[in-house]
Every structure is written in structure tokens, then in C-alpha cells.
Amino acid sequence: MKKQMAVILALLMAVPVVIAQETTGPYSVSAPTAKAYVILGKGIAASPTDPMDFMIVKFGIGRFISPNGTEINLGVLIADEDKYRLKKITIGDGHATGKIYANGTEVGSFDVSSVMKGDTEVWAGTMSLSGNSYNIYVIEGARRIKASELKDKVVEYCKNNPNDTNCRNKVYQYCQNNPTDRRCRALFRAYCLRGHMDDTRCRQEFVDYCKENPTNRYCIPFELKRAKVYCENHSDSILCRRIATKITTFCQNNPDNEGCAEVKQLITSRPKLLSKLQTLRSRIRNLKVNRVSAGKINATKITSAVNLPVSTELEGGE
Amino acid sequence: MISRLLAILLVVSVIFASGCVQQETGGATGGAAGATLEDQAADMLEQELDQAIENISVEDIENSLPE
Numbered sequence: 493m494k495k496q497m498a499v500i501l502a503l504l505m506a507v508p509v510v511i512a513q514e515t516t517g518p519y520s521v522s523a524p525t526a527k528a529y530v531i532l533g534k535g536i537a538a539s540p541t542d543p544m545d546f547m548i549v550k551f552g553i554g555r556f557i558s559p560n561g562t563e564i565n566l567g568v569l570i571a572d573e574d575k576y577r578l579k580k581i582t583i584g585d586g587h588a589t590g591k592i593y594a595n596g597t598e599v600g601s602f603d604v605s606s607v608m609k610g611d612t613e614v615w616a617g618t619m620s621l622s623g624n625s626y627n628i629y630v631i632e633g634a635r636r637i638k639a640s641e642l643k644d645k646v647v648e649y650c651k652n653n654p655n656d657t658n659c660r661n662k663v664y665q666y667c668q669n670n671p672t673d674r675r676c677r678a679l680f681r682a683y684c685l686r687g688h689m690d691d692t693r694c695r696q697e698f699v700d701y702c703k704e705n706p707t708n709r710y711c712i713p714f715e716l717k718r719a720k721v722y723c724e725n726h727s728d729s730i731l732c733r734r735i736a737t738k739i740t741t742f743c744q745n746n747p748d749n750e751g752c753a754e755v756k757q758l759i760t761s762r763p764k765l766l767s768k769l770q771t772l773r774s775r776i777r778n779l780k781v782n783r784v785s786a787g788k789i790n791a792t793k794i795t796s797a798v799n800l801p802v803s804t805e806l807e808g809g810e
Numbered sequence: 811m812i813s814r815l816l817a818i819l820l821v822v823s824v825i826f827a828s829g830c831v832q833q834e835t836g837g838a839t840g841g842a843a844g845a846t847l848e849d850q851a852a853d854m855l856e857q858e859l860d861q862a863i864e865n866i867s868v869e870d871i872e873n874s875l876p877e
Contacts, residue, residue, distance in 0.1 A: 521853075526851075526854055526858070527848075532863070546822045550857035550860075551859075552856065554851065564851065566855065568853045577848070577852060633862030633863045633864070633866050634866075635858065635861070692862075782875050
């Protein structure tokens with residue numbers, strides 16, 4: 493009898509604990525953090541057969557980190573008044589594909605490629621939605637890095653590159669208070685160049701930087717790298733011809749620019765790129781450029797490349 | 811003695827379990843606590859999207875047109 497009582501007692505004690513675990517589990521969700529904003533833009537989706545059948549679209553894709561460290565790519569599409577989620581997203585260099593969902597059900601797909609038109613980035617491609625096909629053109633909004641975000645990026649960069657001299661003296665604290673400091677910007681660009689150019693904040697940084705420093709080694713190949721996928725599939729377009737002509741003319745006059753070596757490397761490694769512009773391709777391939785210097789990308793290099801003085805405030809800062 | 815203890819424990823269990831069930835219902839019917847990670851990420855993205863496209867001007871469209 494006492495034994496039975498003890499078992500019942502133990503069971504009764506266990507029940508609330510089990511219930512508590514089950515109920516709090518899925519609801520104690522803390523917020524995810526945004527690792528990258530891949531696309532943030534607005535544009536038009538038009539039917540290829542009837543141009544008057546069109547929708548105003550808002551298109552956003554982000555890369556998020558959940559509290560348990562899992563990375564998820566997620567997007568939102570607002571077409572006229574209707575909202576959709578974008579999932580199963582694959583993000584490449586200047587290219588994104590994925591599926592469109594409404595209330596958890598797959599209703600379409602998209603495939604967009606990036607092209608720089610002047611200072612503006614446009615994501616162009618195709619979309620199928622509820623059985624209809626559309627051509628889609630999304631103009632990217634200008635989303636610059638915020639001071640608090642800059643600090644995080646500098647922290648991440650310095651954690652991975654502790655030997656970079658720009659990372660000394662708790663530079664991240666300084667950068668949070670001085671987000672426009674040239675060395676902080678250089679650190680952010682160094683972070684971007686280490687595989688984060690899929691983030692619109694990085695691209696915007698380079699758009700701004702390259703306006704001021706058009707001959708910088710990282711700015712010469714910037715447009716072509718962004719339009720890489722587009723200029724493989726539409727290599728005879730006006731845009732690709734213009735990019736190729738601009739680069740070729742510059743590099744023939746400035747063969748020592750390291751950016752030209754990078755362009756040559758890119759053209760050589762991607763036979764489809766500018767494939768219908770063989771004259772320009774061969775002019776780039778025949779450029780007598782210096783080889784791209786090996787070694788790590790670091791903020792010192794980026795800073796010295798544009799002769800930026802070391803920030804004196806930083807030396808005495810904190 | 812044991813039966814009295816058992817009764818108290820039973821009452822406490824019922825109170826505790828009903829509290830948990832109430833919390834679950836509250837969370838599921840609305841509020842941030844009920845939002846999934848996906849919902850939260852989508853909300854963040856929408857906010858960012860609205861802020862970013864606010865800055866798109868006619869100038870941007872002019873810039874994107876071929877010269």
C-alpha cells in the first residue's frame with residue numbers, strides 16, 4: 493500500500509513539471525538577429541504577355557540568426573495589397589532564387605539577378621505567382637550601416653583578424669561613437685570584403701566609397717562583380733557592354749591598378765561572362781596587368797590604398 | 811497522513827497545470843510571446859524594407875536609366 497502511494501506521489505510531482513516544459517517550450521522565443529539584409533527594394537512585376545497587367549511590389553530578403561544559432565534565409569514580398577513569405581532561398585553573388593508562400597502554402601517562385609545602373613542597384617528577373625508569370629524589376633533602397641551595427645561588424649572583423657593593427661585600443665567602442673571615422677569605415681569595408689558583399693549595407697558602403705574613390709582597386713571590378721550572373725546570361729546587353737567598355741578603357745591606361753588584375757582573373761575564370769562581347773573579352777584578357785597581390789584583406793591595406801591618414805583621435809581615444 | 815499529503819499535492823498540481831494552460835492560451839492568441847521566429851524575422855524585414863524604400867527617389871530611377 494505504501495509502495496503504491498509512493499508511486500502515485502512521484503507521478504503527481506512529475507506531471508506539473510512535464511506540463512510546464514511542454515507549454516513554455518515553443519512560446520519562450522527570443523528575437524532573431526539580422527545578419528544580413530540581402531535585398532530591400534521596391535519595383536514592378538509585369539506580365540510578359542500583357543504589360544498592362546502589373547503589380548507594385550516590395551521585395552525583401554534577409555539572413556537571420558535564431559537564438560540557438562541557426563541561420564535562416566527569409567524574405568517578404570508585398571504585391572499590391574497581398575503579402576507573401578519567401579523561403580527556400582538560395583543566395584549567390586548577385587543572384588537569388590526561392591519559393592513564394594501564402595499562409596504556409598507554396599504559390600510560386602522567383603529568380604532575380606543584380607545589376608548596377610549607375611549608383612543604383614536593380615534586381616531584375618522572373619517570378620511566377622499563383623500560376624501567372626511576371627518579369628520583375630526591383631530598385632534597391634539605400635540602407636546604410638547604423639552606428640550600433642557598425643560596432644558589431646567591427647567586433648566580428650577584429651575577432652577574426654586580431655593581428656590587424658587597426659583593431660587595437662578597443663576600436664569597436666570608438667567606432668560606435670564615431671561611425672563616420674575613416675578608419676572605422678575602412679574596418680567595415682574590410683569586413684565586407686571578407687565574404688559579406690551579399691549584405692546591402694556593404695554594397696551601399698562601396699557605392700558611397702567608390703563615388704569618392706573610383707580608381708580604388710576594389711572599385712574597378714565592383715560593377716562587373718555585381719552584374720556577374722546578369723552579364724553571363726545577357727552578355728550583349730547595353731549595360732554589360734557599357735561596364736566592359738569602361739573597365740577596358742580604364743585598365744588599358746592604368747595596367748598597374750590591382751583592380752584590373754582582378755577583372756582579368758574574373759573574366760578568365762568565367763568563360764560565359766561577356767561571352768557575346770568577344771572583342772572586349774580578349775582586350776581584357778590581353779591586358780598586361782600586374783598579378784593580384786596575395787595576402788589577407790585588411791583594413792590597413794584598404795586604408796593605405798587610398799592614403800588615408802591614421803586617425804589621431806583614435807590613438808588617444810577612448 | 812499520507813492521504814492528506816496526497817490531496818494537497820493534487821490541489822497544487824491542478825492549480826499549477828491550469829496556470830500553464832492559461833499561459834499557453836494567452837501566448838497563442840496574440841502578442842509577441844506567441845510569435846514564431848519566422849514571424850519575428852518577417853516583421854523585422856518589413857520594417858527595414860519600409861525604411862529603405864522610403865529613401866528611393868526619382869533621382870534613383872533617373873540614375874538607373876541608361877545615358
